[in-house]
Amino acid sequence: MAGINHYLILSAIIFSIGLTGALMKKNIVTILMSIELMFNGVILAFLTFARFPPSRPTGLEPVAVSPFLTGQTFALFIIVVAAAEVALGLAIVISMFRNTESVDITTADKMKG
């Protein structure tokens, strides 16, 4: 059975691949796709910690929400924010393409002094 470290290292790998892509690509659509990969790595880490909850010291009062569910709730909210982010990001891409006829971020330097 794959343990907590397997899942956490996998989420770190997915996150790092997304970060590398976001830093090294010129096409803004690929950068958005890489950011989605980073989101997925973070969701995987949240769900891993939700699946493997910590042991609580004895004597504490019980928690209100099951430890299996808080991480999943956060994962759902991350997905909501990611959907909003990608809708706005792609609107910006379309708007930028209409104005400059390009999706290459290295040419988007109008505000450079």
Added chain:
Amino acid sequence: MNVGIGPSIVFWILAVVGIGSALGVILLKDLFRAALFLVVAFLTMAGLFVTLSADFVAVVQVLIYAGAISILMIFAILLTGQVQRGNPSNRLQAGAGFLGVLLIVTFAVVFLNTNWRLSGEAAPDSTTAALANVLFDGFVLPFEIASVLLLAAVIGSIVLAREPDEQ
């Protein structure tokens, strides 16, 4: 639950396919194929969520990520019509790759050297009903804020993306 070696094999298959398709997203020259590999990466992540007993989040992942977000990405690629220009890298390529490897190594060292004190409880069989209770009880205010955020994002993207008015 967790009987035999089955879950482990599933994890390794999904991990290898997921890492491979994630690498495909950032390394392929063809933008459209990169978007299709993104769909594969999202689906393998959904499979991993199932192995973590997060069944509802896995279904949401398939619906929102593999369904909606990838289709939006493909629409953006087709609307901007830059497929033939390929998927070039900028001059930070070596530095970004080095940073990624460094990050993986750092995370791995930290995770492997941490003494996780886990409760070892068995995960609940189905989380959907329990998740609904949590969402509409303790998390109801964030839930409503999230819906307002989605509405604002939708209106904002319509305003940004529509053709400018002919005056």
